[in-house]
Structure formats: structure tokens, C-alpha cells
Amino acid sequence: MILQTQDLTASYGDFRALFGVNISLEPGQIVSIIGANGAGKTTLMRSISGVLQNAPEQVVFKGKPIGDLPASNIMQRGIAMVPEGRRLFPSLSVEENLLVGADRRKGSGPWNLHSVYALFPILSEFRSRPATALSGGQQQMIAIGRALMSNPEVLLFDEISLGLAPIVIREIYAAMPKILSQGTGAIIVEQDIAQAMRVASYVYCMIEGKVSLEGAPADLSRSVVHEAYFGAAA
Amino acid sequence: MIGIDTIIQGVLLGGLYALFASGLSLIFGIMRLVNLAHGDLIVFAGYLILVGVSVFGLNPFLSALIAAPLMFGVGWVLQLAVLNRVLGHNILPPLLVTFGLSVILQNLLLETFSADSQRIPVGVLETASVDIGVTSLGLLPLLTFGSAIAVILILNWIFYRTALGRAFRAVSDDPTTASLMGIKPNRIFALATGLALVIVTIAALYLGMRANFDPTTGPARLLYAFEAVIIGGLGNLWGTLIGGMIIGVSQTVGAALNPEWQILAGHVAFLIVLLIRPRGLMPKQ
Numbered sequence: 001m002i003l004q005t006q007d008l009t010a011s012y013g014d015f016r017a018l019f020g021v022n023i024s025l026e027p028g029q030i031v032s033i034i035g036a037n038g039a040g041k042t043t044l045m046r047s048i049s050g051v052l053q054n055a056p057e058q059v060v061f062k063g064k065p066i067g068d069l070p071a072s073n074i075m076q077r078g079i080a081m082v083p084e085g086r087r088l089f090p091s092l093s094v095e096e097n098l099l100v101g102a103d104r105r106k107g108s109g110p111w112n113l114h115s116v117y118a119l120f121p122i123l124s125e126f127r128s129r130p131a132t133a134l135s136g137g138q139q140q141m142i143a144i145g146r147a148l149m150s151n152p153e154v155l156l157f158d159e160i161s162l163g164l165a166p167i168v169i170r171e172i173y174a175a176m177p178k179i180l181s182q183g184t185g186a187i188i189v190e191q192d193i194a195q196a197m198r199v200a201s202y203v204y205c206m207i208e209g210k211v212s213l214e215g216a217p218a219d220l221s222r223s224v225v226h227e228a229y230f231g232a233a234a
Numbered sequence: 235m236i237g238i239d240t241i242i243q244g245v246l247l248g249g250l251y252a253l254f255a256s257g258l259s260l261i262f263g264i265m266r267l268v269n270l271a272h273g274d275l276i277v278f279a280g281y282l283i284l285v286g287v288s289v290f291g292l293n294p295f296l297s298a299l300i301a302a303p304l305m306f307g308v309g310w311v312l313q314l315a316v317l318n319r320v321l322g323h324n325i326l327p328p329l330l331v332t333f334g335l336s337v338i339l340q341n342l343l344l345e346t347f348s349a350d351s352q353r354i355p356v357g358v359l360e361t362a363s364v365d366i367g368v369t370s371l372g373l374l375p376l377l378t379f380g381s382a383i384a385v386i387l388i389l390n391w392i393f394y395r396t397a398l399g400r401a402f403r404a405v406s407d408d409p410t411t412a413s414l415m416g417i418k419p420n421r422i423f424a425l426a427t428g429l430a431l432v433i434v435t436i437a438a439l440y441l442g443m444r445a446n447f448d449p450t451t452g453p454a455r456l457l458y459a460f461e462a463v464i465i466g467g468l469g470n471l472w473g474t475l476i477g478g479m480i481i482g483v484s485q486t487v488g489a490a491l492n493p494e495w496q497i498l499a500g501h502v503a504f505l506i507v508l509l510i511r512p513r514g515l516m517p518k519q
Contacts, residue, residue, distance in 0.1 A: 051410060071413040080414075087411040091403040100404050103397040104416025150416070 028183040032196035035206035050074035080152035107151025116145040137168030239369035244486035248479030249379030253437035254459035257430035273456030274339040279438035298439040309431035313424040343449035354442035467514030
């Protein structure tokens with residue numbers, strides 16, 4: 001096990017957003033998190049990546065408690081995030097956005113400017129343009145490339161397909177085997193249940209800050225997932 | 235009489251104003267913090283250099299070289315210990331804190347150095363000049379202008395060619411996402427303020443060698459710096475240099491027409507530019 005959360009209870013001030021969430025990730029494994037809006041998926045990602053801080057032992061990475069560390073420190077340990085809405089730096093060019101991903105951690109692995117451009121050739125064409133001048137799908141490629149540049153051991157994808165055209169989503173999922181070819185583990189937050197079940201070897205469904213269902217996709221029937229996704233009333 | 239030398243004097247004076255403005259612009263550009271104590275920090279650095287010269291008998295340039303890292307440390311500590319605590323969505327707390335800092339600095343300098351006006355003695359450099367045919371140029375104003383250009387070149391190089399510059403711009407865009415890149419925004423802010431105070435030291439050196447200063451000189455320097463930044467357009471250092479030159483030329487031309495108009499002419503030029511180009515001459519897109 002490379003990463004796990006243990007009874008994670010994240011809060012925004014007085015507002016409790018997560019109520020004892022336990023998830024775990026094996027090296028090289030893809031886990032996806034599904035759930036409706038407000039289920040706590042983004043809070044979970046923010047807690048793992050250190051944007052939200054918690055009790056130390058609530059997040060454990062390679063056997064070490066990291067729940068209380070700031071985001072900068074967690075990134076340097078090898079967990080990179082592709083944030084919701086891409087969050088590229090508008091003042092930086094495409095290439096600078098990629099470079100900034102590696103300035104504080106090069107890591108050891110195959111990813112550098114050259115290999116990221118080989119993965120997404122279109123980025124190389126636009127390398128000196130401002131990053132936010134590109135299309136949504138291309139921006140998502142930059143965000144993924146930027147996270148890869150540090151050669152992370154775990155990649156977090158928050159709302160990976162939100163706001164993207166179906167054809168772009170297919171393109172990005174098609175690149176996933178290459179993205180994770182070095183045994184990089186990934187946690188993917190995905191709105192599209194079918195897509196999430198296809199790509200992952202283990203799925204967690206969240207509702208109201210708790211895990212309502214988990215299991216390997218093959219073991220989960222459609223009706224069970226729907227019930228866990230929308231709550232018992234649905 | 236307004237001759238070519240009046241214009242050139244003004245242009246060169248603009249270099250000094252660009253030096254005043256660059257540090258202010260750097261801090262504002264990276265953390266959206268308007269440092270109302272900027273002028274007083276220039277005067278503070280001026281006294282620091284003066285102590286090196288008058289107490290330890292150092293050459294002013296050597297004294298500034300020693301003061302620069304000290305001022306970097308002042309900026310670093312000031313940012314980490316004070317200013318980082320008030321940065322946020324509300325722009326009022328940093329304004330109040332730096333205004334308070336301005337008052338404290340002025341009184342501290344008044345207590346320590348008295349209200350007497352001082353000058354950094356420069357010896358022969360004060361009157362040395364270079365003959366360029368039509369007129370002769372003071373070596374000191376030339377050095378000031380050259381230093382302003384060097385500072386802008388170096389800052390632009392840092393901003394657009396180095397990892398530190400990428401971190402500056404990334405943090406300025408979005409501190410939370412920058413922290414996901416392993417950047418510590420508070421450290422970057424401290425570095426930026428330290429760097430700004432190194433530029434403040436250079437500005438203080440030339441201010442102190444050119445004119446008298448006393449503990450209350452700061453706010454007027456802050457005003458010139460603001461005007462230069464705004465005329466040039468926020469976020470553009472070359473624009474800031476142009477802004478400084480416009481104020482400088484207006485002042486020397488104003489003074490040539492009537493000595494009472496010197497300061498006023500600079501402010502009037504600023505207002506005219508604001509009327510015509512409210513976003514400055516060279517705004518960043």
C-alpha cells in the first residue's frame with residue numbers, strides 16, 4: 001500500500017466535510033472516486049494533496065503520516081495533483097507551466113519536457129503561447145503534463161473530465177496507460193460512472209462525506225452503484 | 235531657458251525615479267501589496283549607507299554593497315514576521331500595517347539621527363562630468379540612469395528566464411496551485427520583499443549622493459515612485475522607466491521655467507497622462 005487515508009475527517013472551519021473516510025491505493029493501481037456534487041470528493045483530494053490540513057495520521061504515504069503537511073511538502077514527497085478546473089498559470093507560457101511542475105522536484109523517471117511533448121504533441125506546437133489561450137482539452141493536457149514533470153509516485157486527478165468534450169475525454173483516457181506506464185498510482189475523481197468503472201481496478205462511491213460503497217468494478221452491479229451514488233431514496 | 239541639457243537632466247533624473255519605483259512595483263506585482271513604507275525604507279537604507287560612510291569611513295558604493303544584504307534580511311524578516319500575516323483578499327490590512335510601519339520608521343530615524351538633513355559625501359564624483367559635445371553630463375546622474383537600466387534588465391531576466399521568476403509569476407497568479415507545484419508562497423513573498431529592498435538600497439545610494447535627506451523625506455519619494463509606476467502601466471518595468479523619465483523631464487523643464495514649478499510640474503504631467511491614458515502608457519495585457 002502506497003497511500004491511504006485513515007478515518008479522514010476534514011473540515012472547513014466549523015463545517016465538517018468528511019466523516020471518517022478510508023481509502024487505499026496500491027503502487028501502480030488506479031482507483032476512482034465517484035459521487036454526486038457535494039459528496040466530498042474534492043475535499044478528499046484537497047486533504048491528500050495538503051491544500052487542506054488534518055491530523056497527521058489521517059493520511060499515510062509510504063508508511064509515513066503526512067496529513068498535517070503543507071501542499072508544497074507533499075508534492076516534494078511525490079504526490080502530484082491535476083486540480084479541478086486545471087488551474088494553469090495565466091502569466092506563464094505552455095512550456096513554463098510544464099517547467100514549473102519540475103522546478104521543485106525533478107524526481108527520477110522518464111518525464112521531462114521532451115517526453116511530455118511526445119505524449120501530447122499538440123503542446124509542443126503551442127509551447128510559447130500563454131497557457132490559458134489554448135482549448136479546454138489542451139489545457140487539461142498541460143495540467144497533466146505539469147503534474148507528470150515531477151515524476152510523481154502518485155497522481156491525483158480531480159474532476160478529470162469536467163467541462164471537456166467527449167472526444168477530448170476519450171483522448172485523455174487513451175493516454176492514461178502511457179501516463180501511468182511507470183507504475184505510477186492514480187486516484188481519479190470522475191463524474192461519469194461508466195468511465196470510472198472502466199478505467200479503475202477499484203472504485204469508491206461517496207455520499208455526504210462518507211464512503212457509501214466500494215469494490216472492484218466487476219463485483220458492483222449497476223443498481224447497487226446507483227443506490228450508493230444517489231442515496232437510499234433513489 | 236529650456237535647452238537640450240534641461241531635457242537630458244530630466245531623463246537622467248527619471249532613472250532615479252525608476253529606481254524608487256522598481257522595488258514598489260516588484261512587491262505589488264507579486265503579492266498585490268501596496269507598501270506605503272517604501273519611501274521610508276529608502277530613507278532608512280540611506281541612513282544605513284551614511285553610517286558606513288561617516289562612522290566607518292567607507293566609500294559610499296562599498297557601504298551600499300554592505301547595506302544591500304542587510305536590507306535583504308530586513309525585507310525577508312519583515313515579510314515573514316509581519317506582512318505575510320496580513321496578506322489576503324482584503325487589501326486594507328496591508329495598507330494599514332505598512333502605513334504604521336512608515337510612521338514607526340520615520341520616528342525611529344528621527345530619534346536616532348535627529349531632524350538634521352544629511353547627505354552621503356561623494357567627493358570628486360559630485361562634480362565630475364562627461365563632455366558629449368552639445369552639453370556635458372554629470373557622471374553621477376549618468377551612473378544613476380545606468381544603474382536603473384541594469385536593475386530593470388536584471389529583474390526582467392529573473393522574471394522571464396529563471397525558475398525563481400516562474401515561481402514569482404506562478405505565486406502571483408494563484409498561490410494555492412503554486413503550492414501544489416512544491417512552491418512555498420510565503421517564502422517566495424519573503425524573497426521578493428528581500429529583493430525589493432536590495433533595489434531600495436541602490437535607490438537610497440543615489441538619492442543620498444544627489445540630494446539632502448532627512449527622516450521625513452520618504453513619503454515624497456513614495457509619491458514619485460507611485461506616479462512612475464502608474465504612468466508606465468502596472469507590471470511593466472520599462473514602462474516604469476518611461477514614467478520616471480516623464481516625471482523627471484517635467485520637473486527639470488518646470489524648474490527651468492520657474493523654480494517654484496519644479497515639483498508641481500511633475501505631478502501635473504502625471505495627471506495629464508492619467509487623463510489621456512488611465513491605464514498608463516504601456517499596460518500589461
